[in-house]
Amino acid sequence: MKSSIDHVPVLTELVEQSLLMELCDEFVKVHQVGIRIFDLDGVQRAHRDYCPALWDALFEDPQASEDIHRFINRIKTDPQCRIESVTHHEILTGTTFVVYPLVYEFEHLGRLIIGPFLGEKQAPGLLKGTKLSQDAIGPLVTQLATFSLDSLNAQVGMVLKSIEIACHAGYRVFLTSNIHLDAMAEVNAQLASANQALETRNAALAASVNRLRELDELKSRFLATVSHELRTPLTSVIGYSDMLLEGLAGQLNHEQIDYVQTIRERGDNLLELIGKLLDISVIQRGGASLNLEFGSAEEVVEDALASVRPQAFKGEVELSTHLEPALPDIQIDDQKIRQVLINLLGNAIKFTDPGGHVRVQVKRCILPSGGGDGTDHTANGLRFLVEDSGLGICPSNQKRLFDAFYQVDNSATRKYGGAGLGLSIAKNFVEAHGGRIDVSSKLGEGAVFSFTIPLHQDLGDE
Amino acid sequence: MVELNTDRREITAKVVYYGAAMSGKTTNLRALRHMAPPGTKGRLLSLETHDDRTLFFDLLPMRFHIDKNTALKLRIFTVPGQPFHRSTRKIVLRQADAIVFVADSQLQQTEANKDAFNDLRENIEANQLPADIPLVVQFNKQDLPNVRSSSDIDAFGHRVATPTLPAIAIDGSGVRETLEAIIGSLWSRLSVEPDVIAHFGRFGPQTMAHFFDGWHQPTKNIGANG
DSSP, X not given: OOOGGGSOOOHHHHSOHHHHHHHHHHHHHHHOSOEXXXXXXXXXXXXXXXXXXXXHHHHTSHHHHHHHHHHXXXXXXXXXXXXXXXXXXXXXTTEEEEEEEEEEXXXXXXXXXXXEEEETTOOOOOOTTSSOOHHHHHHHHHTSOEEOHHHHHHHHHHHHHHXXXXXXXXXXXXXXXHHHHHHHHHHHHXXXXXXXXXXXXXXXXXXXXXXXXXXXXXXXXXHHHHHHHHHHHXXXXXXXXXXXXXXXXXXXXXXXHHHHHXXXXXXXXXXXXXXXXXXXXXXXXXXXXXXXXXXXHHHHHHHHHHHHHHHHHHHTOEEEEEEOTTOOOEEEOHHHHHHHHHHHHHHHHHTSOTTOEEEEEEEEEOOSSSSSOSOSOOOOEEEEEEEEOSOOOOHHHHTTTTSTTOOSSHHHHHHHOOOSOHHHHHHHHHHHTTOEEEEEEOTTSOEEEEEEEESSOOOTTO | OOEEETTTTEEEEXXXXXXXXXXXXXXXXXXXXXHSOBTTBOOOEEEEXXXXXXXXXXXXXXXXXXXXXXXXXXXXXXOOOSGGGHHHHHHHHTTOSEEEEEXXXXXXXXXXXXXXXXXXXXXXXXXXXXXXXXXXXXXXOTTSXXXXXXXXXXXXXXXXXXXXXXXXXXXXXXXXXXXXXXXXXXXXXXXXXXXXXXXXXXXXTTGGGGTTTTOOOOOSOOOOOO
């Protein structure tokens, strides 16, 4: 690709035509001789005549007019006049014209023609072959200035120098503006190339995201299918275990009862896990729908406590409640909120050593949005808190606590059991109610899990 | 890309002086203009900042008579050396026919020289110039202390298979020789090009013999720039 600074400029790119005209005006005024400036293509770019009446008189005759034009055309294209000035005589009037090359930095830009004038000791013209009268033309010719070639060269030298200097200034501007344009084009090309690369990367990224979405969908479907297929035979395992324990297949001895009870307990654990897997798969597919009804928070808390009491008893953990008096009814899906509480209480008991305690609190709260407009400072939600005196969680692990399948310490899975789904399910159920779940804890100082639920669900947008 | 003007019997070539900032590229052009006789040199056109650093480039036109009717015209450019002028260097280097790399001989400038040389290689490639483009490396500022020795310079020349010349551009020494070397490299390429032979005929071995007739000797105080 050629750079625009390599382009050799033409006369009009370097010097303004008005400037050339100004130069011509000054030259004629001072030296009293006509001047014409032609570019390299022979186009006249500026001129000024000294004695226009002479031209007018000559052009009255068609033959003379043709002769004069032919003469000018010849001298402005004369190949001899490239490097040095050349003198020409116009025979009709006997006047002289000198052609000078216009050169800037070895580049031929055009020609400068000076004339007509009378050379020293020059004979007048003959006007042969024309209808022009010597008496009419002669006086006009005698008005022309007389020059020696040397004195003319000196005077024209000044004009040529002026044009050269103007060309130099013009070339400087020409180069500066062109390199600016080239630099902008270069930057644009670089930007276009960077954009192209970015678009390619974006397309690859979009394809990856789509693929990941597909995989996620597949995973959710897989979870739902597998959970369903596991639950059906497991129900039979539990049912037949119950039948064995009830002696429907004959009396069992103590050892057999012990074994079947173990099968029954493990079956229950497995059923609970499958239930959670089903919940999470439904949530991840965006299918967790709420069955909303107004009900009592106390009842939900009591139900949840009843579910975990055997676990607390076994773990020697003390359970207590502190509910604000006269709590208002709340619009919730009670099964889901109960599940949230069971998950939080189950975790709290699991991670609290024997002799420790777990406490549930429910109090009124003001939520920025949700059941009320939050500006009248009246309670518009309830805050549920599950507080334990257990191991506690270090702050760096608290962020991911609500991610599905996340366990703070993988060894805890083996020690305490669980699949790391309870908190993720709890978070989704709380958020489905327009609430928010949080944890506050320090390592070794127990933990407080709390969640808020608006008293009224905004159904207007549904 | 060499331009051939058969009407005017002129061959025009573009030579670019490349190198790190402050290595002496503009000083080379000033010295050339100082030493060249009238008729050989044009005006030095500098597009520079207020503190005399080259902003875009310098341009020095020169014209040498190959024979009575034929001329070799050179458009000699410099590039701005500062690293952030990379795109300007790339633009100025476009369509170059020959390159003079001006290196600063001071040992502490070795890294800057290396960076500029690598930048040159990248821009030669980016502009799709021939990998074997005529190239001469000038080791400037030989008058300063702690500079590369001549054996060091020769070793570099052998390693990169490129003619190398010592110079002190600020007083003109080595400047003309550098130009002679690059014209020599360029001419040995041009004079056998089929297009040149077809339009201008074959030139004898002594073509360049009179290129530098009438040149002044190097003198002090040309004035540094970059």
